[in-house]
Amino acid sequence: MQFDEGDSDVTRPFLGFGLGLRTDHYSYILENRPAVDWFEILSENYMVPGGKPLDHLDRIRADYAMVMHGVSLSIGSTDALNMDYLKDLKQLIQRVQPGWVSDHLCWTSVNGTNSHDLLPLPYNEDTIAHVVDRVVQVQDYLGQRILLENLSSYVTYKSSEMNEWAFFNEIARRADCHILLDINNIFVSAHNHHFDPLDYLNGIDIDRVMQFHLAGHSSNGEMLIDTHDHDVCDPVWALYGTALKRFGAVSTMIERDDNIPEFPQLRQELAIAEDIAAKILPAEVLAPKMDYDRTA
Amino acid sequence: MTALRKLQHEFLGYLLDSSATGIVGNIESSPRRSAEQRMTLYADAYELRLKEALSTDYERLHGYLGDDLFETLMQQYIENYPSHHPSLRFFGRHMIDLVERLEPFSHLPEVAEITRIETAFGNSFDAADCQGVTLDQLAGLNPEAWTTMKLCFHEAVQRLPQRYNSFKIWCALSNEEMPPQKTAQETTWLVWRQDLVSRYRALSNAEAAALDVAFSGGTFADLCEALLDHFSEEETPRQAAGYLQQWISTQMVCGLSTCQKLG
Ligand SMILES: [Fe+2]
Numbered sequence: 001m002q003f004d005e006g007d008s009d010v011t012r013p014f015l016g017f018g019l020g021l022r023t024d025h026y027s028y029i030l031e032n033r034p035a036v037d038w039f040e041i042l043s044e045n046y047m048v049p050g051g052k053p054l055d056h057l058d059r060i061r062a063d064y065a066m067v068m069h070g071v072s073l074s075i076g077s078t079d080a081l082n083m084d085y086l087k088d089l090k091q092l093i094q095r096v097q098p099g100w101v102s103d104h105l106c107w108t109s110v111n112g113t114n115s116h117d118l119l120p121l122p123y124n125e126d127t128i129a130h131v132v133d134r135v136v137q138v139q140d141y142l143g144q145r146i147l148l149e150n151l152s153s154y155v156t157y158k159s160s161e162m163n164e165w166a167f168f169n170e171i172a173r174r175a176d177c178h179i180l181l182d183i184n185n186i187f188v189s190a191h192n193h194h195f196d197p198l199d200y201l202n203g204i205d206i207d208r209v210m211q212f213h214l215a216g217h218s219s220n221g222e223m224l225i226d227t228h229d230h231d232v233c234d235p236v237w238a239l240y241g242t243a244l245k246r247f248g249a250v251s252t253m254i255e256r257d258d259n260i261p262e263f264p265q266l267r268q269e270l271a272i273a274e275d276i277a278a279k280i281l282p283a284e285v286l287a288p289k290m291d292y293d294r295t296a
Numbered sequence: 297m298t299a300l301r302k303l304q305h306e307f308l309g310y311l312l313d314s315s316a317t318g319i320v321g322n323i324e325s326s327p328r329r330s331a332e333q334r335m336t337l338y339a340d341a342y343e344l345r346l347k348e349a350l351s352t353d354y355e356r357l358h359g360y361l362g363d364d365l366f367e368t369l370m371q372q373y374i375e376n377y378p379s380h381h382p383s384l385r386f387f388g389r390h391m392i393d394l395v396e397r398l399e400p401f402s403h404l405p406e407v408a409e410i411t412r413i414e415t416a417f418g419n420s421f422d423a424a425d426c427q428g429v430t431l432d433q434l435a436g437l438n439p440e441a442w443t444t445m446k447l448c449f450h451e452a453v454q455r456l457p458q459r460y461n462s463f464k465i466w467c468a469l470s471n472e473e474m475p476p477q478k479t480a481q482e483t484t485w486l487v488w489r490q491d492l493v494s495r496y497r498a499l500s501n502a503e504a505a506a507l508d509v510a511f512s513g514g515t516f517a518d519l520c521e522a523l524l525d526h527f528s529e530e531e532t533p534r535q536a537a538g539y540l541q542q543w544i545s546t547q548m549v550c551g552l553s554t555c556q557k558l559g
Contacts, residue, residue: 044383044384044385045385047382047383048383048385049422049423049424049425049451050422050425051420051421051422051423051425051452051489052422052492053422072382072383074382076300078298078300078301078304082382085382107304109382110304111305111308112380113312113378113379113380114378114379114380114381115308115311115379116342116349116379116384116387117311117341119304119307119338121300122300122303126298126299126300127300130298130300154334154338155324155331155334156324156326157303157322157323157324158323158324159299159303159322194326220337222329223329223334223337225337
């Protein structure tokens with residue numbers, strides 16, 4: 001596969017290198033104020049009335065940039081949009097003032113019942129039209145563009161008529177939303193569905209991508225599973241380097257949700273990402289900059 | 297119904313009940329992995345995720361019931377109470393309904409009591425914040441205002457009337473000690489939140505009665521009247537004022553409504 005290097009003139013906000021904010025690390029962060037450019041929070045964890053979660057959030061936000069990442073928008077569901085959820089999300093956005101807000105290109109609920117999982121959509125024209133319409137409504141309501149993220153998936157639907165990246169990119173273009181590219185999920189899905197991850201990277205518009213996720217996965221023998229319980233593996237680091245060559249400086253973070261190491265160890269893993277980026281991109285593009293118009 | 301809606305119905309139907317295999321016909325099989333095997337992965341992840349949420353919310357209940365009975369409980373819960381809230385935080389909120397309704401748990405009254413304790417701590421943890429009433433504000437009230445005064449409590453404040461020593465059992469489990477045998481022991485316990493930390497204590501019968509009156513919208517005068525069953529006419533006002541001061545100084549009270557504005 002031939003690799004397309006990107007056009008390095010793209011200007012996008014760049015937050016630098018971040019980590020997912022996890023409860024295990026609250027006290028370390030508050031006591032040590034470690035050097036990290038930003039944190040990504042899981043929106044639903046803070047969509048609660050009050051108490052410690054919001055208190056910790058406010059205290060950490062006072063010192064760090066943040067972005068918000070949700071799992072329950074259910075943008076691909078055929079239920080009506082959950083306006084209670086969107087109201088709570090908007091309220092949290094007002095509190096946190098995040099760099100941006102993301103969720104997944106998936107569905108999580110139908111008939112008012114939640115699977116609490118990120119379930120894949122069939123890749124066809126009907127789904128594109130359905131999702132685009134809903135992204136436009138969400139962006140109108142929130143008054144800002146959202147980022148959608150690619151999943152790890154384990155099934156292919158017979159009703160799919162195109163590959164995932166064509167589907168993903170078309171939705172981003174037509175809905176005028178941004179993309180959160182999960183490098184590990186591309187790797188996992190490429191293995192599970194037998195495609196070349198470079199085809200995926202080349203199929204995504206450079207200027208749509210605002211953020212990268214990195215994470216570890218596990219294997220059940222034949223399939224790779226997106227478990228976020230291991231370090232980032234070498235082939236995913238290599239794919240990250242390739243992605244940086246195409247997309248340029250993109251805010252990057254590591255997701256860790258299980259088997260969570262001490263904060264300093266996770267911070268060291270993030271330094272690997274910083275080192276890879278420093279070898280590929282000039283220092284001036286790796287200086288964080290946050291000036292852009294978020295309005296949809 | 298659109299094709300997408302039908303597919304989503306079938307997919308979720310399979311997660312809720314793996315004998316509903318309508319979804320399988322929509323999925324490509326690959327040489328090494330059949331459609332069924334691929335769907336099993338989602339069904340297993342669904343169950344695992346929900347069990348994780350219940351195990352986190354009901355850790356002491358798990359300790360009390362042991363692994364096997366707690367497994368039965370989780371399976372019954374997942375079957376009977378699918379999640380209707382976007383956040384897993386609220387998935388387990390109907391547990392008390394299950395343990396009071398379904399066998400074998402409905403025959404074990406202490407199980408419902410332990411469940412209420414864990415639910416109360418869960419509620420208290422992230423209940424809405426409020427600007428508490430201060431003792432200075434109380435001191436600033438006109439003497440006449442006291443009689444008509446009503447209290448509004450912080451959402452974390454919860455009363456737990458119990459018939460057994462369930463709180464002792466809960467405490468032992470929290471300290472990873474062997475829990476005591478179940479014995480009849482009527483006590484009302486109080487759970488509240490102070491400086492963002494959930495706390496608990498046993499209430500005397502008199503204080504429990506006073507709180508009952510205050511919670512049901514009674515005035516301070518009503519509260520004093522209820523205390524006449526417990527104290528002499530002479531003692532009552534001082535006792536009532538003492539309770540009020542304690543509730544306020546432990547951040548239980550969020551509002552005082554009187555006929556007059558607070559000074
Ligand atoms: Fe991700």
